[in-house]
Amino acid sequence: MYFRLTTGKTLTCIKKSLSYSTSSGTFPFQCKKLERRWQCLKLQISNFHTTQKLNYPGSLLLCFGSIYCGHGVRKWWLKQTPEQQLKYIIWFRQRKRIFYGSLGFLSFVLVFYCLTHLERDPVKKKSRLILFDQTRQIEDSKIFYKMIVQNEKNIVPLSDPKYQIIARALKKLIYSNKDLFENTDWTITIIHRMFNIASFPNVMILPDRNIIVLVDIFNFIKSSDQLIFILAHEMSHNILLHTKKICIIINDSTYNSSQSEIPTFSTIYTIATIVSSFLIWIFYERRVATILCSVLYTIFAALFSAYKRQKEIEADDIGLELAAKSCIDIREVLVFWELMMKFEELSGQNKFEIPLFMDHPALEERKKRTIQLMPTILELRKQAKCRELPAKDPRDRLPYYLKDIEKHMLKDTRILGMRF
Numbered sequence: 229m230y231f232r233l234t235t236g237k238t239l240t241c242i243k244k245s246l247s248y249s250t251s252s253g254t255f256p257f258q259c260k261k262l263e264r265r266w267q268c269l270k271l272q273i274s275n276f277h278t279t280q281k282l283n284y285p286g287s288l289l290l291c292f293g294s295i296y297c298g299h300g301v302r303k304w305w306l307k308q309t310p311e312q313q314l315k316y317i318i319w320f321r322q323r324k325r326i327f328y329g330s331l332g333f334l335s336f337v338l339v340f341y342c343l344t345h346l347e348r349d350p351v352k353k354k355s356r357l358i359l360f361d362q363t364r365q366i367e368d369s370k371i372f373y374k375m376i377v378q379n380e381k382n383i384v385p386l387s388d389p390k391y392q393i394i395a396r397a398l399k400k401l402i403y404s405n406k407d408l409f410e411n412t413d414w415t416i417t418i419i420h421r422m423f424n425i426a427s428f429p430n431v432m433i434l435p436d437r438n439i440i441v442l443v444d445i446f447n448f449i450k451s452s453d454q455l456i457f458i459l460a461h462e463m464s465h466n467i468l469l470h471t472k473k474i475c476i477i478i479n480d481s482t483y484n485s486s487q488s489e490i491p492t493f494s495t496i497y498t499i500a501t502i503v504s505s506f507l508i509w510i511f512y513e514r515r516v517a518t519i520l521c522s523v524l525y526t527i528f529a530a531l532f533s534a535y536k537r538q539k540e541i542e543a544d545d546i547g548l549e550l551a552a553k554s555c556i557d558i559r560e561v562l563v564f565w566e567l568m569m570k571f572e573e574l575s576g577q578n579k580f581e582i583p584l585f586m587d588h589p590a591l592e593e594r595k596k597r598t599i600q601l602m603p604t605i606l607e608l609r610k611q612a613k614c615r616e617l618p619a620k621d622p623r624d625r626l627p628y629y630l631k632d633i634e635k636h637m638l639k640d641t642r643i644l645g646m647r648f
Contacts, residue, residue, distance in 0.1 A: 298509025
């Protein structure tokens with residue numbers, strides 16, 4: 229039993245679906261018949277394989293291809309006689325205006341394209357460069373979702389009470405932030421594991437507002453307030469236009485639990501890497517080119533990781549604000565960070581990670597930032613006319629929670645890691 233968000237005419241909803249609409253304020257059951265044109269499409273893309281299909285990361289293949297092509301061009305050039313080389317140089321000089329003009333025109337088109345694809349997020353009012361429009365993102369989300377739920381046994385039945393727990397948390401969060409979530413539809417899917425990989429606690433929201441929850445999260449969180457904060461964090465990525473890199477995931481047939489980066493920056497990163505590799509291997513001999521490429525990749529990776537960490541910090545800040553307006557006990561967020569740190573310690577998730585290349589800020593830093601923002605968050609609670617914080621501090625039960633997580637992880641060694 230699983231559900232699916234239906235948009236317009238392009239749809240595929242199988243079985244029963246649980247969808248929350250802010251206009252009606254309910255979770256009606258929905259089910260649509262599969263359209264004929266989708267059946268035809270399925271027949272067209274069906275292929276017969278006698279051996280297992282191999283999938284390789286496209287960006288990695290392009291990178292190696294650029295190195296190979298650059299090295300090939302250099303070898304070809306060095307094989308030419310001085311007379312032939314001079315002939316090509318003269319030929320280029322005679323046509324340099326055409327080349328420079330074409331390059332200038334392409335640069336103008338690129339700048340114009342970027343300027344016409346800027347969008348402002350509704351919260352921080354920052355301009356964001358969005359290479360893929362909303363329609364493309366929703367289409368890719370549907371394909372990604374279909375890949376996740378293709379095994380019906382992997383879906384937690386709709387009758388499971390966990391759906392109601394998430395529904396109540398989601399309804400409270402949306403109702404308290406009507407100005408941001410007015411006239412929006414959300415769907416919930418609870419699964420056991422992602423792409424048959426061992427189960428791990430995680431929550432993910434696709435660009436089409438489909439909330440995917442891995443069931444192990446319920447063995448990890450200790451209160452509805454913690455669940456609200458997790459949902460608020462993920463929903464913040466959505467409203468801040470930190471759209472997921474669905475296209476790349478689909479093409480590579482892989483899954484990465486850390487998917488908060490937007491496709492815009494990852495696309496620029498890939499193009500810059502490919503072009504730079506090609507030029508370096510043309511102009512430098514093998515040893516120097518290898519060193520330069522290694523340095524270049526390190527710099528690009530560090531910049532890309534810093535960018536993603538910044539997006540996580542933004543989502544943390546806005547998530548705290550959304551959760552505060554929902555009148556949660558903000559101290560539960562501090563408990564949550566402590567639980568995550570314990571999980572990280574027991575799983576050895578970041579044992580060999582270099583801070584410079586981490587996609588997410590260190591948990592200790594995120595906890596400290598939460599403490600720094602505490603006065604602002606408490607003021608938001610006050611403005612939302614929330615009740616005073618309970619006299620009983622949830623942090624008092626932290627030692628029991630930590631022991632419970634340790635006991636659970638000793639029982640279930642399949643858990644791999646977690647990212648929010």
